[in-house]
Amino acid sequence: MSQKKAGRDPARSLNLLWGSQTVPGRSGLTVKKIVATGMEIAGAEGIEELSMRKVADRIGVGTMSLYTYVPGKAELLDLMLDAAYEDLYDAAAISSILNNNWRQALHFIAKTNWDLFRKHPWILDLTGGRPVLGPHTTMKYDTELRALEGIGLTDIDMDASLCLVLMHVESCARLAVNIKDTQQKTGMDENEWWLSHAPTLQRLIDPARFPVASRVGEAAGQAHLGAQNPDYAYMFGLERIMDGIGMLIEAGKAK
Template sequence: MSTPQTGAGDPRRSLELLWREDGAQEGRPGPKPRFTLEQVVATAIALADRSGVAALNMRAVADELGTGPMTLYRYVPGKAELLDLMVDRATEPSPEDLATVGSDWREHLVLLAEGTWDDFAAHPWLLELNQRRPVMGPGSLTGFDWALRAFEGLDIPARDQNLIITGVMSIVTGAARDHLIADSSDTPPPTTESEWWAAQEPYLVRAAEGGDYPRLAAVTTEEDAWSFHGREAMRFTLDAFLDGIGARWALDG
């Protein structure tokens, strides 16, 4: 019913797993592992996609694999590190994503934003746990490397390239958090966006009618004041940001 999760374990252990060479364990005594790390992570992702992050526990993942809870600890040091692996895998760009390139810097960054939005839509649990500094695995780096293609042939300092990409990600994540979260099958309502705001409305109306919050009252009288949703809100912020970026280096054209 309620609530688990922060977002990350010991990053040193997570990094070790993320960057492990899988070929390194041939020709050793002992039985072959029944599962692979990939399998465990993929199962956990599928479960989280289906039932939300609250339902993701070690017993459930083990059940899904047809084994006992402790078996998972042969593959992963703990739940927190499993979550780190899940994040990296779930955000790894697909080959088709990698093949798609924007025709200019701006279009490329929009593709980055839209693709990230799609990731959040496909894996809403990402939004419930991507808190903490990011753990950079192969998936994240692949995505980052792809994002950097936006600036190929342009004379923009590396530092600023990083800042711009980070900015795009902040904007997408912030908008996704407000509009996209949850709606997992076993969270009780209000769980959709409209239910959520419907629950708040009476309080907001009462607050606006009282004397406090005068500016809020003025704003909420306009009919369409809150009538933006999802991608639209994200694109608004993103476009303004990119306008500013374009002006800064006179990149427009």
């Protein structure tokens, strides 16, 4: 289950997201400081280890002091996710999106999100539910939609096309994180793991019974040095999505 859902009040989050986060209270604390500290802990230890007490300890205040600024962990997670998008697209990045053709612009957007997930893998634990639209989340959406503006898509198709690209990037990024975690837990990379289990697999999986799986699986395994390659899946899928969007645009021109 997404970490965002437990005890979450969207109205409280929205007020915090769109209000001032830099005005200090009597203790000198700010919402922005609390959020930044939460992001540091999530980056170092993971979302599961994040707590209001840990944030307070890191800052050097009592836990109850935080609740004057942020009601609880659920709202803190909403704030952290929005904050992660704050500097995603600067003026130069927006200019790149506007000045390139839609395909190049979407490649740029996909790579930007791919890099974001690699930099902050904890974000993958927060996506997937009903989004709380803070200012940076809204700006991200607006900026990314500009890649598809004026190319012949309906508003609905613009939204769906962008979502398709972002969902693909997120899926591949999650695969990459899972593979990395498995490597750390087992002490073996994908190629080492498969080589160590190859004799058992060859004994159990009869090529005569599973001819296509055996042939394709062996070819993919040799190409990727493992069962899956997130980088290859990312590029392969992205190109196919681009092809599909291109066909949709051409179909609209033919009407």
